[in-house]
Amino acid sequence: MSLSLSADQPEAPADADDGAWLECIDCGATFAPFDDVRYTCDECDSLLEVRYADLPTFDDFEGNGQGVWRYADALPFDSGVSVQEGATPLYEVPRLEDEIGVEALRIKHEGMNPTGSFKDRGMTVGVKVAKELGVDRLACASTGNTSAALAAYGSRGGMETLVLLPAGKVAAGKIAQASLHGARILEVDGNFDACLDIVQELAAGGEAYLLNSLNPFRLEGQKTIGLEILEGFLADYDTVPDRIVLPVGNAGNTSALYKAFRELVQAGALDEADVPKLTGVQAEGAAPMVEAIENGADEVRRWDDVETRATAIRIGNPVNAPKALPGIRETDGTAVAVSDEEITEAQRDLASEGIGVEPASAASVAGLRKLRAEGIVDDDERVACLTTGHLLKDPDAAAAAGSDPEPVPADTEGVLEHLQE
């Protein structure tokens, strides 16, 4: 099976472009990467992956600077349409580490990317591919962050952008970003999954180039999250993490991190036994991946009614499930659902360590806490939690989780009096 951790490095087909090609994860059909616009397999409509004739080891990244393009040897280009994405912090959180009770806990804060989420890593590659293909309009469906990143990277690349958002379900900061970066914003009377259905149809009709994570090139950029975490742990602990815990929506990151690890194994840079356990976390009201993992199902059932305060992961039909399910299973990971209250508690805990995240991001820490309490995560594990978006993305959720401002009179005496109350 091509998505197995122990799969052999594939042979390059004759029409590979500079050693890269697209390959169907199901039927194995191969396609030249840039000859045509293509998101899924022409033969069986399954998901595609980018494959490479030569895979890098960690040594190949040495001396390349920091950020997504440090990992150019693992990507289809040497450079992209860039706003200096990646190189995000891997924070220590001593109080949380102690309270949750693991050997080491680090927070990979993707909210520190240029537009405040991990999507920038995918867009720097995806928008470059769009230029290569000569398209002029880019589009996405979004719960907010993809639209913000697409708008920013599209405008940087001098391209028109169109975003479809579920009306009333996108956090204020994200709409503001898409708007100021010049996207045309359509508010759809439906949820994210309905928006994605429409964008896929528009893309199939040639109206725009789709830059959701269904696009295999976007996931190439997102692989670099995994590469940075591994390099960070190797530098600090001389070993890779035992587990990476991440929020799951459309399951792009789970798929991308798994691909990064498979490629390292195939290159001989990582032992199969050392691959971190990919552990996905969803909100209870939008947990189709958790359901599939718990039931041992090969396919994910689409949830039509989804609800959670963590609007970024309010997704009922994770399009990357066929890549992400093997990622969780082959790495011996798991998936867990958490309540909105558990998410808010984790958001406050991260804030008390100085790390500001949006609700969906805090799901990773909430999930780790739950799995540790259940004994599924051991106390001797070294864990990285991914926090995917910045606190300021969703100022309303932050204000609701924090404390209210206290009105005081405009004189020092009045302020002092108030402080003593």
Ligand SMILES: Cc1ncc(COP(=O)(O)O)c(C=O)c1O
């Ligand atoms: C902040 C945030 N966290 C997590 C996710 C989920 O990531 P993925 O779709 O890669 O599972 C998203 C979007 O999907 C997001 O915007």
Ligand SMILES: N[C@@H](CCOP(=O)(O)O)C(=O)O
């Ligand atoms: N949370 C996402 C949902 C879309 O995910 P994508 O990775 O498929 O673009 C968003 O920010 O829109």
